Amino acid sequence: MIDKRLAADVLDAALSTGGDFAEIFLEDRRNQSLVLESNRLESVNSGRLHGAGIRVYYGLSAVYTYTNSTDREGLLKCAKEAAMAVKAEKSGIVTAKPFVDTVVNNIHPIYMYPSKTDTRKKADLLRCANAAARKAGEEISQVICSYNDSEQDVLICNSEGLFVSDTRVYSRMSCQAVAGSGTENQTAHEAPGAMKGFEHYLNTIDADVVGRKVGQAAIKMLHAPFCPSGVMPVVIGNGFGGVIFHEACGHSLEATSVALGMSEFCGKLGQQIASSCVTAIDDGTMPNEWGSENIDDEGTPTTRLVLIENGILKNYMIDRLNGKRMGMAPTGSARRQSYAFAPTSRMRNTFIAPGVDDEAEMISTMGDGLYAAKMGGGSVNPATGEFNFAVNEGYLVKDGKIVHPVRGASLIGKGGDILMQIDRVGQTMTMAQGVCGSLSGSVPTNVGEPWIRIKSITVGGRS
Amino acid sequence: MKDFLNRLLSTAAENGIEASEAYYVEKESFSLMRCQGDGEYKSNQTRGLGFRGLMNGRMGYASTEAFDDEAIQQLVKGVKESAELCENDDVQILYKGGDQLPEIQLYQPQLDQVSAETKLEAAAKLEEMSSGMDERIVNGYYGVETGKVTVRIMNSYGMDRSYTENVCAIFSQPNAKDGECVSSGGYQQLERDFSKLDVEKVAKEAVKRAVDGLHAQPVPSGVYRIVLDPEAMTSLLGVFATVFSGETEQKGLSLLSGKMGQTVAADCVTLVDDPLMPQCFDSRPFDAEGVPSRRNVLLEKGVFQGFLHNLKTAKKAGVESTGNASKAGFAGAVRVSPSNLYFEKGSISLEQLLKNVGDGIVINDVSGLHAGANPVSGDFSLLAKGYTLKDGKRDKPVERITVAGNFYELLKNIRCFADDLTFPGGSIGSATVDVGEMTVSGS
Numbered sequence: 001m002i003d004k005r006l007a008a009d010v011l012d013a014a015l016s017t018g019g020d021f022a023e024i025f026l027e028d029r030r031n032q033s034l035v036l037e038s039n040r041l042e043s044v045n046s047g048r049l050h051g052a053g054i055r056v057y058y059g060l061s062a063v064y065t066y067t068n069s070t071d072r073e074g075l076l077k078c079a080k081e082a083a084m085a086v087k088a089e090k091s092g093i094v095t096a097k098p099f100v101d102t103v104v105n106n107i108h109p110i111y112m113y114p115s116k117t118d119t120r121k122k123a124d125l126l127r128c129a130n131a132a133a134r135k136a137g138e139e140i141s142q143v144i145c146s147y148n149d150s151e152q153d154v155l156i157c158n159s160e161g162l163f164v165s166d167t168r169v170y171s172r173m174s175c176q177a178v179a180g181s182g183t184e185n186q187t188a189h190e191a192p193g194a195m196k197g198f199e200h201y202l203n204t205i206d207a208d209v210v211g212r213k214v215g216q217a218a219i220k221m222l223h224a225p226f227c228p229s230g231v232m233p234v235v236i237g238n239g240f241g242g243v244i245f246h247e248a249c250g251h252s253l254e255a256t257s258v259a260l261g262m263s264e265f266c267g268k269l270g271q272q273i274a275s276s277c278v279t280a281i282d283d284g285t286m287p288n289e290w291g292s293e294n295i296d297d298e299g300t301p302t303t304r305l306v307l308i309e310n311g312i313l314k315n316y317m318i319d320r321l322n323g324k325r326m327g328m329a330p331t332g333s334a335r336r337q338s339y340a341f342a343p344t345s346r347m348r349n350t351f352i353a354p355g356v357d358d359e360a361e362m363i364s365t366m367g368d369g370l371y372a373a374k375m376g377g378g379s380v381n382p383a384t385g386e387f388n389f390a391v392n393e394g395y396l397v398k399d400g401k402i403v404h405p406v407r408g409a410s411l412i413g414k415g416g417d418i419l420m421q422i423d424r425v426g427q428t429m430t431m432a433q434g435v436c437g438s439l440s441g442s443v444p445t446n447v448g449e450p451w452i453r454i455k456s457i458t459v460g461g462r463s
Numbered sequence: 464m465k466d467f468l469n470r471l472l473s474t475a476a477e478n479g480i481e482a483s484e485a486y487y488v489e490k491e492s493f494s495l496m497r498c499q500g501d502g503e504y505k506s507n508q509t510r511g512l513g514f515r516g517l518m519n520g521r522m523g524y525a526s527t528e529a530f531d532d533e534a535i536q537q538l539v540k541g542v543k544e545s546a547e548l549c550e551n552d553d554v555q556i557l558y559k560g561g562d563q564l565p566e567i568q569l570y571q572p573q574l575d576q577v578s579a580e581t582k583l584e585a586a587a588k589l590e591e592m593s594s595g596m597d598e599r600i601v602n603g604y605y606g607v608e609t610g611k612v613t614v615r616i617m618n619s620y621g622m623d624r625s626y627t628e629n630v631c632a633i634f635s636q637p638n639a640k641d642g643e644c645v646s647s648g649g650y651q652q653l654e655r656d657f658s659k660l661d662v663e664k665v666a667k668e669a670v671k672r673a674v675d676g677l678h679a680q681p682v683p684s685g686v687y688r689i690v691l692d693p694e695a696m697t698s699l700l701g702v703f704a705t706v707f708s709g710e711t712e713q714k715g716l717s718l719l720s721g722k723m724g725q726t727v728a729a730d731c732v733t734l735v736d737d738p739l740m741p742q743c744f745d746s747r748p749f750d751a752e753g754v755p756s757r758r759n760v761l762l763e764k765g766v767f768q769g770f771l772h773n774l775k776t777a778k779k780a781g782v783e784s785t786g787n788a789s790k791a792g793f794a795g796a797v798r799v800s801p802s803n804l805y806f807e808k809g810s811i812s813l814e815q816l817l818k819n820v821g822d823g824i825v826i827n828d829v830s831g832l833h834a835g836a837n838p839v840s841g842d843f844s845l846l847a848k849g850y851t852l853k854d855g856k857r858d859k860p861v862e863r864i865t866v867a868g869n870f871y872e873l874l875k876n877i878r879c880f881a882d883d884l885t886f887p888g889g890s891i892g893s894a895t896v897d898v899g900e901m902t903v904s905g906s
Contacts, residue, residue, distance in 0.1 A: 028529075037714060040550035046541040047526035047794045048534070051509065059501070066507040068528045085504045085579065119548060142715045178716060178839055185718060185840045229867065229904030230684045260498055261602055262638060264645070342505065377834035383638045384645045386863060388831035388846035410835045410844040410865050412904075458681070460835075460844040460865025460904040 001026045001155045004099050004163060006072055010054065011096035011159045013079035018088030019056035019063075022079075022096070023158040025297065026052040026070060027339040030115055030151050036126040037144040039134075044119060051339040054079050058088040060325055064342040099163035104294045107287050110169045112197040114149035122147045125173060125201050129211035133177040136215025139222055141180035143215070147173045149197070156299035164299045169197050170290070170444060172433060175210050179218035186224075186407065188217035188374075188392065193433040193444070196288050217374070217393055220405050227394050227409035227461030233369035234411065235362050235397070235424075235453045240375045240432035242447035244454075245280055245352050247378040247387040248415040249273075253307055253315075254333070255322035255345040256439055257382035264385040264416050268313050274419035276311040277355050284332060284348035290433040291349040291446040295332070298343055302332040307350075308419075319345040337441025344440045351448030355425025362424045362453045364400040370459055371395040371402055372411070377434065385415040391459075410460040418457060426451035464510075464530075471535050472619050475516050478539050480523075480546075482557050483516035484618035486751065488793040495583055496606040497590045502583070511793040514538045515557075518546040522555040526794035556774040558753045560622030565756055567748050568741050569628035569655070575611065577631070577657045582607045585633060585662055592666040593637050597674050603637030609657075616753045624753050630744060630889075631657050635669035641677045646862075648673030653744055653889045672827075676848060679860035681905035688823030689866060689901045690816070690852065693885045695826045696893035699843065700804065702836040703870040704891070707734075707761050708787075709770035709780055710799040716839050718871055719767055727767045728874035731809060734762040736771060738786065738802035744889030745802040752788040752797060759785045761804075762874075773799050805892030809880030813895050816881040818855035820897055825849045825857075826866060841870040844904075864905040873898055 002010075007024060014022035029049040035042045052075060053066035065082040067074050126145040133143040149171035157163040172193025179186050190210050194200045201207065236244055249265075257263040265273060274280070284302030286292050293302045298320050306314045318326065319334035322345055335346040363371060371394065378389025394406045431448030468485050475483040493506045513526045516539075525541025527534045590605040608631065615625035634651035650669035654660055691699070711717045719727060728734075738746050738756035749755050752774055760768050772780060773788035776799055789800035809816075817825070826849040836843035844867035851858040876899040886892040 034548075040552075041548055042551050043524060043796050044545040044548045045524040045526070045794070045796060046537075046545065048529055048537060050527070050529040061502045061504070063504040065505070066509070068509050068511070068530075081506060085506070119544060123548060144714075180715070183718070185716070187837060187839045229865070229902055231906060340507065340509065342503070379831050379833070381647055381830070383647050386830075386846065388835060388865070390831065390834035390844070408837065408840075408842060408844065409867070410831060410846065412831075412846045412863055412865055414863070458863065458865070458904055458906075460846075460867050462844070462867040462902045 001028065001153065001165065002070065006075065007157045007163065008096050010075045010079045013076050014054055014056050014082050015094050015096065015159060017083040017086045018093060019058045019083065019086045020094060021057045021159055023055045023156065023298065024052060025339055026155040028153045031148065032114060032119065033146065033148045034122050034126060035146045036130055037142065039130065041123050049338060052078065053339040053342065054082050055342055056082045056086055057321060058086050062321055062342065066339050094159065096159040097161040099157065100161045102162060102164040104164060104166045106294055107285065108195050108292060108294065110197045111199040113169060114151055114171060114197055117198040121198060125207050128207040129173065129175045132208045132211025133175060133215035136212060137219045139179045139181065139219050140177055140215050142178040144176045145174065158299065162299045164295060166294050168195065168293065170195055171197055171200055173201065173207065175214045177214045177218040179222040181222060184222065186218055186221035188214045188221060190214050191433060193290050194288055195290060195292050221393065221407055224405040224407045226463040227370065227406040227459065228463050229459055229461040231456055231458050233366045233453065233455055234457050234459065235366060235371045235451060236375065237373045238426065238428060238450050239430040240447060241372065242351050242431065242449035243375045243378055243389050243434065245449060246347060246350055246447045247380045247389050248413065248418045250347045250350050251380045252382040252385060252415055253317055255316055255318040255326060258316050259322035259325040262383040265313060271313055272311045273313045273416060274308050274311045275422045277425045278308055278311055278419060278422055279353040280308040280351065281306055281353055282317055282347055282350045286349050289349045289446055290444045296334045297336045298330065298334040300330050300332045300334065302348065305331055317345045317347065319343060335440060335443045337443055341441040346438060346440060346443055347436060347445050349431060349446035349448065351429055351431055352425060352450065352452060354427050354429045354450050357424040357426050359426050359451045362426065362451060363397060363402060366397055366400060366453060368399065369397045371397050380415065387415055388412045412458050412460060418454060421455045421457065422452055423455050424453035467530055468617050471514065471538060474535050475539050475542065476619060478543065480516035480518055480539065480542060482619050483514065484557050484616065486513040486790065486793055487615045489613045492608065492610040493582065494606060494608040495586045496604055497586050498604050499602055513790065513793040514542055516542040516546065517555055517557065518543060520555060521546040521549045521551065523549065524796055553775050554778050556778060557618050557620060558622060558774060559620045560624065560753055562755060564748045565739055567739050567746060569626060569746055571629060571655045574609065574629045574631055574655065574657055582609065585660065589633055589635055589662050589666055592663060593635050593670055596666060596670045597639065599639040599641050599674060599677065600637045600670060601640045603635065606634050608632045622753050624749055626748050630655055631660060633660050633662060633665050635665050637669055637673045639673035639677055644677050646673050646676035646679065648676065676860050676862065679848065679862035681863045682824065682851065682861055682903065683906050684904045686900050687903045688820055689898050690820055690823060690825040690895060691898055692825060692827040692895050693883065693893045694887045695829050696896050697887055697891040698829050698832055699870065700893060701891050702832050703838050703841065704801050704804055705838045707771055707801065708799040709772040709776035712770050713776055713779060718841060722767050723769050725767055726765045728762050728765040729877040730765040731879055732762050732765050732874060732877055733760065733807040735760050735807060736801045736804045740803050743803035743886055747802065750786045750788040751790040754784050754786045754788060756786045771799055771801060773797055803890045805884065805886065806880060806894065808882045808884035808894040811879065811881055813881040813883050816879055816895060816897055817852060820852060821855055823852045824861060824903065825852055843868060843870065864903050867902045867904065
């Protein structure tokens with residue numbers, strides 16, 4: 001994408017006013033998106049994202065500049081602008097060390113690159129999901145399916161001699177069904193994806209099954225009464241249920257909040273922060289998973305990180321700058337949406353590890369409460385630990401038996417409290433795909449868990 | 464750039480694209496965020512181009528951030544493939560222009576002259592003031608941002624329109640701590656004139672919010688009389704605004720379908736979309752298709768006046784475009800969105816409204832909107848904060864509760880707006896509003 005000589009000149013320009021460290025992140029990304037709605041292919045849109053971001057540190061302050069002009073003139077201008085903002089107090093100028101080529105060991109093989117796959121095949125996939133969803137019943141009033149894929153080429157080099165490039169391929173389909181009665185609408189939604197090309201939809205994902213599930217769930221919710229409100233025991237299903245850990249705890253273990261003293265889990269390494277049945281892992285190394293990488297967006301190899309082991313806090317997720325603040329090594333967790341964002345520590349594939357408990361027993365011994373089969377997204381304020389997330393498909397449990405479905409509600413609480421309230425962890429862990437938004441933009445992340453039970457949590461229903 | 468755009472339009476014509484349009488955006492932005500005395504400084508200049516074209520009545524789309532010769536080929540090829548595959552039979556239109564644009568002043572040259580030093584000083588002062596205002600403030604984020612954007616639409620019918628806008632903002636997000644209890648506050652101010660930014664006011668308001676929230680507790684679950692402050696009400700309106708879009712309606716996703724001329728909200732509710740207010744930040748002389756901007760009333764005393772439209776949805780509905788074509792960035796397809804959308808204010812003061820309510824809960828912050836509010840069903844269940852109201856007076860801070868309801872029902876249940884209309888995020892406005900009773904889940 002750029003040669004080493006230019007890269008070295010740009011880094012030196014960025015360091016010319018006394019910065020300690022400089023980095024170039026160059027990106028060229030080709031995207032395609034298709035939308036099918038009202039039974040017809042509504043849009044096909046292809047695009048090219050192209051630009052470079054330059055980062056300079058001085059002490060614990062950072063400068064980030066970015067541009068679309070990636071020729072010599074554009075990059076040098078961008079670097080000089082960054083240098084101008086550096087207010088270093090020390091004297092003496094650092095220059096970039098000679099580059100050492102790093103070759104990425106690719107553990108995510110791709111078999112059908114998006115750019116080499118006929119767009120018609122992608123359209124047919126959506127037609128299949130659409131037809132299956134509509135077959136669920138006459139109450140399905142609309143189905144919206146989309147398919148997005150991208151090939152992202154990155155080159156990352158820095159003043160410490162790193163020079164590395166990689167290609168990341170992502171693809172994801174989504175299917176949303178609306179069931180309507182004329183006066184009311186209810187929706188259901190699934191969106192499977194992977195760090196793979198189109199092969200994912202030939203070998204792993206059956207669009208017919210995705211569509212059917214979504215159609216049936218929307219109709220079920222149209223006939224469901226409101227969820228009750230109050231404090232009660234809740235069993236959360238596997239897969240996207242893992243969003244509870246993502247919101248209630250994951251964000252608060254990112255150095256983004258920890259390094260600045262803005263997390264309820266600051267200073268708690270080695271302490272018990274969760275019930276002893278909870279082990280949680282953030283793993284960027286799982287082959288072809290949605291949240292995986294070979295190297296992070298600072299060029300550090302990605303890792304598998306045990307966050308919590310039997311309830312004890314073991315690790316934070318750390319990027320380079322916050323690592324400096326904390327005096328700890330980066331964990332390959334630095335991520336960013338694109339060149340237009342400075343990287344920071346983020347989750348990858350984050351899940352609660354399988355436990356020993358039986359799913360049927362969890363329900364039969366819970367008394368009255370809620371079984372949250374499908375979760376929606378959520379959010380958290382790491383400084384206070386207050387989180388919320390949505391239940392998209394719930395079931396009322398009475399006297400240890402599932403009685404009937406109930407409409408969406410939200411679950412709220414404080415992360416530290418809820419982790420201590422988990423009293424059952426099931427045996428079958430599955431993961432689901434999400435897009436996580438934070439300081440460095442939106443990045444693909446997996447959430448996952450086996451079935452878990454929370455002894456007591458606030459359910460925000462309407463009855 | 465004009466040369467690139469002209470080459471693009473002519474290459475498209477040579478390749479059988481009957482009519483085409485380039486939507487070009489140039490952006491410059493600057494931000495400085497301070498936290499514990501360290502700074503994060505960002506600046507950038509970027510440009511992007513969305514290209515669309517008509518072939519056999521179908522509209523194709525492509526976009527780029529690279530402006531080399533390869534880009535022209537890629538755009539033309541992308542538009543052709545897209546138009547060939549699309550199955551949308553709606554009549555597609557590119558605007559011919561030629562009409563008069565409204566006058567609106569969105570660009571202040573003196574803002575571009577404000578030095579980085581001045582901005583850095585403002586951020587440092589904001590951090591210093593906020594930290595020093597109350598000993599319980601332990602940390603926080605404090606920032607200054609400025610931005611400038613130029614939008615240009617140029618098409619093969621000869622339309623060539625552009626405007627430039629610039630804006631500046633300061634924000635403060637302090638955290639207060641007392642014992643084990645932590646509370647966050649936040650406040651921001653957006654302006655076009657840097658000298659109007661009031662560091663002291665922003666610092667004070669954000670610190671007040673953080674400190675006021677300390678030791679908040681949930682209330683017992685039940686049904687309460689609820690007052691939404693402008694922040695909470697505009698958060699909700701932001702999510703549910705899509706139900707007023709003609710595009711949403713034509714997809715069968717708005718429950719306002721077929722309700723034109725009917726009463727769908729309480730008679731104190733008048734909802735207006737106005738892109739021509741320079742003091743707001745979704746203003747523009749023309750929309751994403753080049754159609755001149757105009758003010759539209761959506762709800763007049765509770766009666767639904769009609770949907771917002773772009774050229775395509777208007778044609779399908781048999782009406783005129785309301786000038787509400789929008790694009791998510793330069794790359795997206797043309798959709799329909801409101802601009803500055805607000806509820807008209809009422810005639811009583813905030814104090815009087817609270818007095819009339821007597822006992823209840825005032826909600827001043829809701830979160831979890833992207834998952835806890837569903838614009839298709841109208842249902843919402845949201846994490847909320849605020850304080851209890853006793854005899855019309857502030858009583859105790861409240862947190863970790865949810866308020867749940869349905870947006871369509873909420874519109875009907877509104878009892879009264881106060882006269883304190885504000886636009887907290889810059890483009891969506893409301894006064895404090897008494898929304899009657901709602902289900903609250905707490906302890």
